[in-house]
Amino acid sequence: MNKVIMITGANAGIGKETARQLGKINTTEKIYLACRNLEKAKVAQKELEELTGRKVFEIIIMDVSQADSVKKAIAKLDTPVDALIMNAGGLGGKTPEKATQDGVTTITASNLLGHVVLVDELIKNDKLKNIALYASSEVARGVKKMGMEQYQLKKASVDEFTSLFDGSAFGSKFDPVLAYSGVKLSGTLWMSSMARKYPNIKFISVSPGGTRGTDGFNDMPFLQRIMYKYVGMPIIMPLLGLSHSLESGAKRFVQSINNEKLESGVFYASKKNVLTGPLVDQSPYYNGFSNPVYQDNANEAIHRFIN
Template identity: 30%
Template sequence: MASDKQIILITGANNGIGFDTSYALAAASPNNHILMACRNHAKGEAALKELQARKPQGTLDLLDLDVSDDDSIAAAVKKVEADFGRVDVLINNAGVVGKTPSPTRADLRTVFETNVFGPTVLTQSLLSLLQASKSPKVINVTSGLGSIGFRSDPSHDTYHVPYTSYRMSKAALNMLTACQYYEFQKFGCKVWAFCPGFVITDLTGKEERQWRKDNGADSSETSAQGILEIVEGKRDAEVGTFIARYGQQYPW
């Protein structure tokens, strides 16, 4: 059905940045087919319906996928392989923050399962499908909070932000990006770490949406536009680096 189209798989697509990015990519080109990978089928169905009702020129479909569950990853990869035989763009977007201010073992495990082990295992499981693409791309949605450079700079505006488990997980995701960049060059796959900026989503709970607005957070549509620019090749010169919206480059 969509095998002649650009196959774009995005995780955590039912909400926030993943939801807005699914729409931005579908709206951008009739040649884009978006696989909205969601862990909760009902939420995924509702999100898919909402985006299809906007009638974008590209197409969208739902893919059941919990990035913290190896069986779920294996089933999703099998389905994509059978349906399309390749993936052109993988956007590792699904993410969580820890529930406790200080890192506990349980909290670290939850955060690392989703933010680090998930993208690592999913990308590895999709390797042959990325290799089957003429122009494969991997975008790891990280955070400026994962930058050791920012963490160490008392003048940076995130200096006093806590979330140690989350910061550690995004620093690990950044290292994964650097390793994937090194490894995947041999088959022409481009890789980036992308910070979507401080935006209004449910990442730290629905109750914090207003706090985010009051503290200068942007719409998550700006994050989606940033990801669209990468997919459209506008950030190709910065491949292998840590980038953000509005042409910004971040220190690792």
């Protein structure tokens, strides 16, 4: 039973909805709301207590875009975590290509580096017991209907992943959407590598699908943001099987951490050409997902930026 759960990016959007759904489960004893902003976290905590009628939500201040912030947070953690849901991320704000103090781009830091540090610290301190879930995205395999290309790996070498993480792969033409695809692809591969390294913990990557009501589109370029957030996602895409409700997206996470049929090391998302419906193994759509060399190279590359 996953009685103690940590969710990153838990004060808004799908993270908050995931916390609400988990809080309604009677066997849930504690939910760590891992957030970077204390005031926003307090507001979310109060709302979640009112929505669920339960006081099981505990705030832990953590900025996953900063490795030091993650390490300090875990050092103060008093209760081991049964299940970890790594939900924080996005397109990196207004400066996704900007280098952080750890040497990676902002988009890499918020979606991947901080979560790698988080998992490492939890395992090192014996504070992760059952399962780690990484919120991947179907853009990792490419979504042609939405005009989102898959990031194309050439050799999938450690150096190639490194150039993606520090942004040098893009030269002077940084594409945040393509970078997001590459980082989510890399994060998914890293999880599969961890599954082989730590067989006593389940590591799965799960896409929430095309989910309406999230903050993920706020960082897109203006025209894309208007199209996806206000026109496509709520009006057109539901008709094409390309979007579903916030509740449905969060339910994927909630059900996945308790689903014994899901195998460690696998990336689960929607069937090809849709972003809704049942979760399926993504390896038939892209054989790189099941390539152990790709997996280990992604893992080694991201650890180049961790002290």
